[in-house]
Amino acid sequence: MDELDPVIHAQARLRIVSALATLDPGESITFPRLLELLDMTAGNLSTHLRKLEDAEYVLVTKAHQGRTPVTYLELSKAGRRAFEDYTDALRALLGAQS
Amino acid sequence: MDDELGAAEALQIVERQQRAVAAQMGSFVPLMTAAWGVAWLLGFGALFANEVAGLPLTIAIPVFVVLLVGAGAVSTYLGFRAGRGIRATRHGRFTSTVYGVTWSFGSVALAAIGGGLGYNGMSGELASHFYPSIFLFFTGIMYILAGAIWPTVFTVVTGGQLVIIAVVSLFIPAPFHLLFLALAGGAGYLVLAGLHRLSQRGSTRG
Numbered sequence: 001m002d003e004l005d006p007v008i009h010a011q012a013r014l015r016i017v018s019a020l021a022t023l024d025p026g027e028s029i030t031f032p033r034l035l036e037l038l039d040m041t042a043g044n045l046s047t048h049l050r051k052l053e054d055a056e057y058v059l060v061t062k063a064h065q066g067r068t069p070v071t072y073l074e075l076s077k078a079g080r081r082a083f084e085d086y087t088d089a090l091r092a093l094l095g096a097q098s
Numbered sequence: 099m100d101d102e103l104g105a106a107e108a109l110q111i112v113e114r115q116q117r118a119v120a121a122q123m124g125s126f127v128p129l130m131t132a133a134w135g136v137a138w139l140l141g142f143g144a145l146f147a148n149e150v151a152g153l154p155l156t157i158a159i160p161v162f163v164v165l166l167v168g169a170g171a172v173s174t175y176l177g178f179r180a181g182r183g184i185r186a187t188r189h190g191r192f193t194s195t196v197y198g199v200t201w202s203f204g205s206v207a208l209a210a211i212g213g214g215l216g217y218n219g220m221s222g223e224l225a226s227h228f229y230p231s232i233f234l235f236f237t238g239i240m241y242i243l244a245g246a247i248w249p250t251v252f253t254v255v256t257g258g259q260l261v262i263i264a265v266v267s268l269f270i271p272a273p274f275h276l277l278f279l280a281l282a283g284g285a286g287y288l289v290l291a292g293l294h295r296l297s298q299r300g301s302t303r304g
Contacts, residue, residue: 094109
């Protein structure tokens with residue numbers, strides 16, 4: 001399993017990246033909505049998002065709706081490519097095993 | 099790296115999570131479909147009851163209008179709520195706006211076309227076939243387009259069903275076309291809502 005991307009290959013981050021990959025390229029989602037979709041704790045989501053952001057797989061944009069600050073999240077181009085490579089690698093591994 | 103996570107399990111997580119997101123994003127569809135089902139069943143049911151059981155038009159028409167407008171309002175609210183927290187691309191916003199405006203523009207145009215046909219001598223009996231059929235046809239086409247723009251097979255199938263009902267209703271003599279619309283549309287929508295809800299069960303959690 002050495003060839004699998006260690007940034008993605010952890011249950012919580014895999015769920016986050018899988019969910020973000022359902023958005024069209026260029027679309028983004030607010031932190032609370034992503035939290036709702038994933039049913040995770042805010043602390044857990046923040047921790048794993050930071051690791052994905054450090055790897056430059058997730059882009060974090062701060063904006064304002066009126067006076068309320070809003071954080072938008074999306075997969076970067078590198079993140080989307082890494083996720084595709086990761087799922088391709090999984091399928092290749094499973095194909096090789098069967 | 100999560101050493102406990104095998105390749106098969108990882109792929110399952112990906113697929114389950116993406117199904118769960120799709121189900122949550124589309125969780126409003128069964129409720130919206132059920133609202134239209136109730137509106138059609140009782141709305142066209144009231145118009146049919148006017149013809150065969152003497153329900154006064156002063157009751158039948160308000161019931162019909164209130165139910166259909168109510169279902170439209172429920173749909174708009176649920177659709178708007180489903181998109182909360184998502185920031186679309188510029189292209190996505192343009193598509194949504196054009197699609198939304200087409201509903202209003204098309205509906206007004208169809209009403210005007212009906213008015214034009216009335217001006218040119220369309221009878222009341224023909225109008226009672228024309229209006230439901232043409233609005234259904236338009237709704238069906240808009241559903242098919244929505245299913246193509248935001249890929250959802252369920253929406254395409256529902257749209258196709260509406261177009262078929264619109265065409266068939268023209269070949270059923272009055273007032274039984276109203277009963278057909280109440281049952282094929284209303285009960286059909288309710289069955290679709292139930293099936294869609296069942297299909298969502300089990301995939302709402304990642």
